[in-house]
Amino acid sequence: MKADFKAYLVTGILTIVLLGGCAGQTSEKESVPSAGSPETIASGESELASSESVKDMTVFEAQDTEGNTVSSDIFSESRLTMINVWATYCQPCLREMPELGQLAGEYDKSDFQIIGIISNVQEGAEEKQTTKAKSLIEQTGAAYPHLYLNESLFNALLTDVAAVPTTFFLDEEGNILDTVVGAREKEDWKELIDSLLEDLSQ
Structure with a gap:
């Protein structure tokens, strides 16, 4: 029963926070054109809190869509990790995912990797939800x-x-380097990725 309560609590909070729609474009470093025309969200919800207020991402454990357990150890596999938070109802999220898939294959895994978080599908969700996400x-x-x-x-x-989409960039120790709210074109992502990798090389 306790687990069920937590599940309902998480679902309720997510509904309040994310049901407003998809994000406009915002970046802690710079503003670049978004991919397509992202839907606006409820007033007061267009900005992500600064990285100082974001919780510690160095400790977590979750299940991926293939049934594998993924922990925070995955950050150590690449110098730079891109975490893309998306939802199955978010059209800007879905529009940028093909190009994110391309980017994932264009870099050496030791340098760069992408991880998606499906914000509206929980572990243990009904098969209808997981099937849609997959x-x-x-x-x-x-x-x-x-x-x-x-x-x-x-x-x-x-x-x-x-x-959503909201994207975080982290180093191999799980430190957040940059945060972007909203979808982006492939070349904009590539420019930011290359810049962050260059910074990490210094």
Whole structure:
């Protein structure tokens, strides 16, 4: 019963925070054109809190869409990790995922990797929900790990996410380097990725 209560609590909070729609474009470093015309969200929810207020992402454990357990150890596999928080109802999220899939294959895994977090599908969700998420991942060609939401991920990150897509860039120790709210074109992402990798090389 306790587990069920937590599940309902997480679902309720997510509904309040994310149901408003998808994000406009905002970046802690710079503003770049978004991919397509992202839907606006409820007033007061267009910005993500600064990285100082984001919870510690260095400790979490979750399940991916293939049934594998993924922990925070995954950050150590690449110098730079891109965490893309998306939802199955978010059209800007889905529009940028094909190009994210391309980017994931254009870098050496030791340098860069992408991880998706499906913000509106929890671990243990009904098969209808998980099947829809998997189908969208396949349709968009976003062939990188995607994690179902659980309490660990929610407490670690999503308490401060006001809209989707929201994207975090982290180093191999799990430190957040940059945050972007809203979808982007491939070349804009590539420019930011290359810039962050260059910074990490210094």
